[in-house]
Amino acid sequence: MFHSTPRRRTFAALTTSVALVAALAACSSPAAVSGGGEAAAAPGITDDTVTIGTHTPLTGPAAAGYSSISAATKAYFDYVNDQGGINGRTIEYLVKDDGYNPATTQTVVRELVQEDEVFAILNGLGTPTHTAVLDFLNQNEVPDLFVASGSTSWNQPEKYPWTFGFNADYVVEGAALAQYAEDQAPDATVCLLGQDDDFGDEFIEGAELVLGEGGLAHIERYSVSNQDVTAQIGAMQAAGCEINLLATINGFTALAVGTAAKLGWFPQWYSSSSGGDYPTLVGYLGEDLGPKLLQGFTSSNYLPFSPSGEWVALFQQINDEYNDGAPFTGNTVYGMSVGYLFAEALARAGEHPTRQGIVDAITSGDLVGNGIVPLAFSADIHAAYLGVGITTVDQGVQDFVGATYVLDGDTVEAVEPEDVPVENAGVPTGD
Structure with missing residues (x-):
């Protein structure tokens, strides 16, 4: 269950109350206004760049399984940057190794926030590691976006309004x-x-x-x-x-x-x-x-990794051109899908992005992502996916079998998977 809060998932409630979003925005600081209005420059934002960071295990016990994720995300951002970036800004992605050690995570995340002055933390990896910085990021009102863990801890909008999960939760x-x-x-x-x-x-x-x-x-x-x-x-x-x-x-x-x-x-x-x-x-x-x-x-x-899918074709192309010939795995699809969702949120935050503005963009219910079930983000839900598809391996090929389930409250429901088309060569525009 959610830590300190009752666990209720409502798949049908995927839209956000406009009034509630407006109320949340009104409660932000004067500099943290959303959309394209003039505002004081947010940390990590210049006229032509946006700088974000992450903590991830490049070394240590979890490196073999997960170190390739951040490289795939960076490859996607390099591709986007070569297409002109998002609203004229290129994305600079600072990746710091925490060795899957919570104490090290605290050190590197503080460096990212206090010394590197990043705009947001993206896809920090691991339940024990990210838990160690959850309070720090929320106390400092740093967008804590799309955590790489299926813990329900990230879906506590009242306690942690700046934190959003990415994985379908456990x-x-x-x-x-x-x-x-x-x-x-x-x-x-x-x-x-x-x-x-x-x-x-x-x-x-x-x-x-x-x-x-x-x-x-x-x-x-x-x-x-x-x-x-x-x-x-x-x-x-x-x-x-x-x-x-x-x-x-x-x-x-x-x-x-x-x-x-x-x-x-x-x-x-x-x-x-x-x-x-x-x-x-x-x-x-x-x-x-x-x-x-x-x-x-x-x-x-919950991500589109079918070998015949157009997202896989795009991500394979990006991987070949921008990721030094790294093996193409589920981690590649995961890392690039995270990058795509951040780029979409940034595009929808407008030409003058602020920290509150990107949070508002996520909770608006307008993000689409590229998953096989709709994104669940709203003012009341900070979880990305409330459903998953089932895959099997046959003769060395791992693919979906068509069975897809969502969790509505405490009830499992079978649904039809959805295919999100690739548009504008996979570079979000915010339109």
């Missing part, structure tokens, strides 16, 4: 994957392996919305500090688990699948998007073994 993912398991194999024994923090807690919460309290036949937890899950996998095998839901990051998804294979056990795996990127998993498991072990692997996602 409750949504847990509920959707449990519903897919129920739809595909209603009599199967469903179990769960989860990280021993909010990731695992909220994923369990979502699964139990569908399966009922006690509906998970067996639950095991792991700590990222211990890269041995033999005991957990052995216990799940002994419990007769047939479908295993995974609240795991990529490294531990691969560890679970590989450990089970060593035990001669081959259940079905249903993973969160945070640990379900096929190319990354093959990188861990090896080109010979990975494709065999991951045949039929199921995961959730």
Whole structure:
């Protein structure tokens, strides 16, 4: 559930009360006015640049799974800059390594805000790391945009009005994957392996919305500090688990699948998007073994990464030209999709962007993004996506199977996925 607030998700309420947005804007400081009106220059804004920053693990235990995200975002911004930028401004993206260490996160984010004077923090990665700077950013009224974590902590607009999530949250993912398991194999024994923090807690919460309290036949937890899950996998095998839901990051998804294979056990795996990127998993498991072990692997996602999609074609082009030939993975699509959403918000903030102005643009309900379900942002909802699609791996290709679910309150509903067309070569205009 939301920390300190009741958890209620209303998928139908995707539009914002104009009166409420106006009231919020009226409560801002005189310099923080939205739109194109004249205003005092916002931090990080010049006539021809906007400077933003992020914290991310370029080194440390999470680097192998996530360090490529910020590079993909920067590649997208370089592409936009070559097209003339947003409202005549190029985007400068400062990336600082925090090693996935909350203490380091505090140091580098303070540097970004106080020394580099960034306009906003974009896509800070990790639940424990970003939690360490949540109060600081909101107390200093720094736009804290599109956090790279599925924790529901980011969706507390009254407590944290400057913070917005990006990922579909873990409750949504847990509920959707449990519903897919129920739809595909209603009599199967469903179990769960989860990280021993909010990731695992909220994923369990979502699964139990569908399966009922006690509906998970067996639950095991792991700590990222211990890269041995033999005991957990052995216990799940002994419990007769047939479908295993995974609240795991990529490294531990691969560890679970590989450990089970060593035990001669081959259940079905249903993973969160945070640990379900096929190319990354093959990188861990090896080109010979990975494709065999991951045949039929199921995961959730909310971004347009179908191999035949036009967003993938655009992002592959950008990756080839601006990202030094880096491998094209789900992280590439994720990083560029984050960059696109920021560019869209900046464009809608007007020719004279302010910090309050970009927040107003996000809560207006006018942003479209490029996901397969509509964005949920409003004055009352600071979560991006309240639904996910289901993907499977078949013969080395990971793609959506058509099943798409949204969480409306405590109810999972099946919906049709939506395709957002690429317009203006993928550079938002604010029109």
